[in-house]
Amino acid sequence: MRANRGRDTRPEIALRSELHRLGLRFRVHRRPVADLRATADIVFGQGRVAVFVDGCFWHRCPLHATVPKANGEWWAEKLRANVERDRRTSGELRARGWCVIRIWEHESPQNAGAEILRLVSERRDEAAHDR
Numbered sequence: 751m752r753a754n755r756g757r758d759t760r761p762e763i764a765l766r767s768e769l770h771r772l773g774l775r776f777r778v779h780r781r782p783v784a785d786l787r788a789t790a791d792i793v794f795g796q797g798r799v800a801v802f803v804d805g806c807f808w809h810r811c812p813l814h815a816t817v818p819k820a821n822g823e824w825w826a827e828k829l830r831a832n833v834e835r836d837r838r839t840s841g842e843l844r845a846r847g848w849c850v851i852r853i854w855e856h857e858s859p860q861n862a863g864a865e866i867l868r869l870v871s872e873r874r875d876e877a878a879h880d881r
């Protein structure tokens with residue numbers, strides 16, 4: 751089984767190449783906020799957009815979430831804690847003015863890329879207006 755929050759997973763790489771194809775530039779595996787322990791998979795500093803690519807198993811996607819039968823209670827608790835941490839992380843980032851996008855690993859990179867492009871452009875426009 752894949753480690754929790756693995757780096758450079760296949761869905762992540764597919765999404766990153768789609769974003770490159772769309773002409774976007776970004777950083778990978780960064781803390782959006784220095785004093786917050788959360789590391790985002792893809793970070794757009796300009797516009798402050800943080801993207802997390804969430805694995806269906808580890809982050810309990812509504813379509814594919816399962817709990818292993820062996821040690822079921824332990825797993826259920828662990829996965830629940832993951833979801834809770836995701837929620838807290840998103841909340842903390844949003845509270846600091848970041849836009850948080852969570853993409854499920856099962857989503858098509860094309861759809862996810864289009865959504866990210868739209869949000870990043872919007873946020874950059876807003877930032878330009880605020881200046």
Ligand SMILES: [Zn+2]
Binds near residue numbers: 856
């Ligand atoms: Zn899924």
